[in-house]
Amino acid sequence: MFHREAGVFKTTYAADMSLFPLPVARKAIAVICVLLVAFIPLVCSEYQLSQFNLIFIAVVGALGLNILVGYTGQISIGHGAFMSVGAYTAANLAVRLDLPFWITLPAGGLMAALIGAAVGVPSLRIKGLYLAITTLAAQLIIEWTINHVPFISGGTQVSIPVPKPSLFGFQFETQRELYFLLLLAAGVATIATLNLVRSRLGRAFVAIRDHDIAAEITGIDIFRYKLLAFAISSFYAGVTGVLYTYYLGIANYEQFQIDVSIDFLAMIIIGGLGSVLGPILGAAFVTLLPIFIRGLMQSMGGLLMNENTLAAVIPNLRLTLFGVAIILFLIVEPEGLNRLWRNSRNYFRFWPFSY
């Protein structure tokens, strides 16, 4: 093809440890960065940017959940609640103590990490479905607590308006401005995850996922690492909650209910567990597929039925098609979009001499 993988010699430790050792990968990443930073915000409308914004927020949450589910092999149906912990922590700090965005963002993440680690304690004794149920319980307990403690919820409405986020004296108001903020967040989360999973920590997580007893025998402190996995994953979730809060201008627990936890699980399963690219693709897929199906049907459906029937049919058909698409994707490639991407990349690697 148009690049060589052989003959890339590494002469320094830094080169050996770089995230993308191949020149072609570095170039591709550079092109993607230029596209995201310079091209897309220039050519896209506010509406299209708002879709990117929703994807960026979802990417942060999906990456975090994948650290727990994909890399450490633990399951959590409580991530929606961890997001609400982050959201309400940030909102309370922002409103009561008038703290700026750059403090409330990590503070929301840290509080979620704390709660997440506590919720992770049962994972030391139980696995699989049993763990799923305890995290489900956590989801409901956290929801109930936020709902019933006015100190957290800020009154009967259980919603706290927050000011627009500002960083270094710049206030992010329009979708275009928020685009850069959320791109930064998603970018930092991605780089952090890429580095995390190849560190000592990440390898310990993978060892626990693959066989926890073997991992323990090789000297990995299961107690510590499982809780760390929960804490790190919840930190991402908390940050996601804070981003949602600032993006919408309000913290509201009703947008972090159990279906959100399920949606995020869907993202990482569709994207591919145990990879970094997977959750990113999954987040984009789950966010865009319904919009895409609607657009397609609005343009084509007019040939078959009148406008009013179409309006009633589209939502139902869209749900159905969404389900069918997910099933089809998973039949074609059970390991998700990430594997699909790898397969097609590997195909073109030897193209046109595939044998």
Place this chain on the structure above:
Amino acid sequence: MNKRLLWVSALVVGLGPAMSREAGAQSKEVVFGMQCDRTGPTEIVGSVACVGMHDYVDLINSKGGVDGYRIKLIDIDNQYKVPPAVEAFQREKEAGAVTMAIYGTPQVVALAQQCNDSKISCTSPGFGISASADGKRYPYVFPIAASYWSQAAAAVEYAKQQLGGSLKGKKIAYLFYDNPAGREGLPVLQDLKASEGFELSEFAVPPPGLDANAQALDIAQRTRADFVLMHLFGRAPSIALKALKGNGYPLRKVIGFVWASAEADIEAAGGFGAVNGYNTLQFAGVGTDYPVHKEIAAMYAKDGKAAPKEMQSTVYYNRGIAWAALHVQALNNAISAKGGAAPNGEEVKRGFEAIYDFTLGGIVPPLKITEADHEGGGYVQVWQVEGGKLVKKTDWYRAYPEVVQKQIKMAEK
């Protein structure tokens, strides 16, 4: 190999947005964006009310539109989820919507700020933020129907009439959905408890409200409440009605708030015969005896079609009509105020604030929306299940406006 699949998906992904682009806008057109929930937890409402909205807008368009402007209705399903609602808002804004009907309380809460920033008047009849009745604080959010505070006040007033004109020493039970919307009635009730001298007992039904037997037993046998105010959503109202009846509580002494009061709830509770006597609060007229129904039926008949079956679900269908009609009226006011020119979001806002004396043959309450009062008075009617149908018990009324006003003032802080 997955190559073929890859190509097909690439093709589809590439072509989709291109095809979905709207055809060039007509010269005289105003865009009205609406969100709907036809597939989420409240589809029982959305799948009927949205048909009413479409039918009304079609009716106006078939009569030549608003001052010659065709209304373009963009309908996006938000599944009662927040991210799709944000997406829908942005899409409708891009399509040039000057006014929007938002669907769902969390969605209104999430979008209220964007409505203000974008100067697009957003409506949330019968749900949303009660405090947004205050037009000074929420300039672009319009509840345009009785808020939960007004509903609570109106329900107490009705109970007072039914119990002989005084509530002194009476026991009132508040059976509510344990979420923010459900609890919202509480401060008004507590306020009225002091001034009217009744005893208030609170019974929370935890979501999703599939069991209310313990609460019903307590109300019927232990507390022996004199009247029950029922503020439930979704499947909970029918389940609570069954439980109350099963425990021997007379449904004549039960009044449901606006989301517990549709034909669908009554059917689910065992049918009109089973819940005979049950009282319901309504923020739009009930039944098909309004002129607008005949016009819509005539419009369908002209195309050789029967009126949609949703029309028989009159509670939600009529709310859809009333909802759309208020938007159309606001557009009408805005266009006339501008002497026939196309209005922008700010002018439509003023159009809403000029709504007065517009009842559409009685289906819409006698609202008077002003710059300060976006609720328009908080009027309701009580309809009772009687002899197999809903029968009007009271005309439009509102109760204790000063108590509701006090809550709005307190929310400002």
